[in-house]
Amino acid sequence: MENISSSEKHARGRLQDLAKDRGASLAGLSRLIGRNAAYLQQYVTRGSPRHLDVPDLQKIAEFLGVSTRVINTRLFDETVGDASPDTSKGSSSDYIEVPRLPLDASAGPGSFGAEEISFDAFRFSRRWLREMGLESADLSAIRVEGDSMEPLLRSGDEIFVDRNKRAGEGIHVVRIGDALHVKQVQLSAHGRVKLVSANEAYPPIELSSEEAEVIGRVVWKGGRV
Incomplete structure (x- = not known):
């Protein structure tokens, strides 16, 4: 393909x-x-x-x-753009859809995700995504729940997760069992990873690499003021 x-x-x-x-x-x-x-x-x-x-x-x-x-x-499809173009705002090929998934990435004790089927989408200017370095990213949008990543991420924030970026340190969405977590991922010794919260009230979690599946890196956030 x-x-x-x-x-x-x-x-x-x-x-x-x-x-x-x-x-x-x-x-x-x-x-x-x-x-x-x-x-x-x-x-x-x-x-x-x-x-x-x-x-x-x-x-x-x-x-x-x-x-x-x-x-x-x-x-x-970048060659045809949106099937339902908004002609009042320019060509549909100038925009990219980012699917919103009915999942919560817990910034707290853990959230169980539903099926990964988009129920809505954000529509962003291709130019804006290019300026953000995200045009070639494999993006999905999910909602943050909990306070363990405050003040960096707050409950209710929407985050963009790039599934193409699963390696290296940074803030990632991680699956542990059936639960999704958003944490800072740090590599540890002997094939282990440490999941660190921004909120110091939550202690770090250390797991083997087999216990924590990195879904993707958080590359953008948005939320109410």
């Missing part, structure tokens, strides 16, 4: 995951839209076709019980 962005690939993967969660197969969904049984398998794994036709997209989304935005790869 050459020249296809990571966000596009994620949208294809979401279709496959949603089908599995609903007990459906890609072959079955292909037949639902009047295509041959291998149609959606090739779409997901080979990127052919590049995008689903709008009637097919609508029928699949209705069957799965989700918005078409969840599985619409056109939203992430």
Whole structure:
């Protein structure tokens, strides 16, 4: 799938995951839209076709019980831009969608995430993202819960997580079991990592690298004043 962005690939993967969660197969969904049984398998794994036709997209989304935005790869295709352009603010190709996930990254005792299926999106100027050094990032937006990262991050802040940046030290979203945490990650000896809170009331947590899965680095935050 050459020249296809990571966000596009994620949208294809979401279709496959949603089908599995609903007990459906890609072959079955292909037949639902009047295509041959291998149609959606090739779409997901080979990127052919590049995008689903709008009637097919609508029928699949209705069957799965989700918005078409969840599985619409056109939203992430830099060559076509947003499928629903806002002409009053310039060409849709000048903007990039950052999906918001219904997950909370706990800055406290731990938060259990729901399915990683976007329910909304932030729409940012490509120029602004370029100036921030984020144009090529694989971004997702999630909400912070808890006070252990105050004053750096406050409960209710929205953070952008770049899944392309999982190595090195910095502030990351980390999965421990089923819980997501946002912490400063420090490398420790013997393949261990230390998770440090900005709030000194919370002691550091030291784990083996196998116990803590780094999801991505926090690269931007936003919140109410």
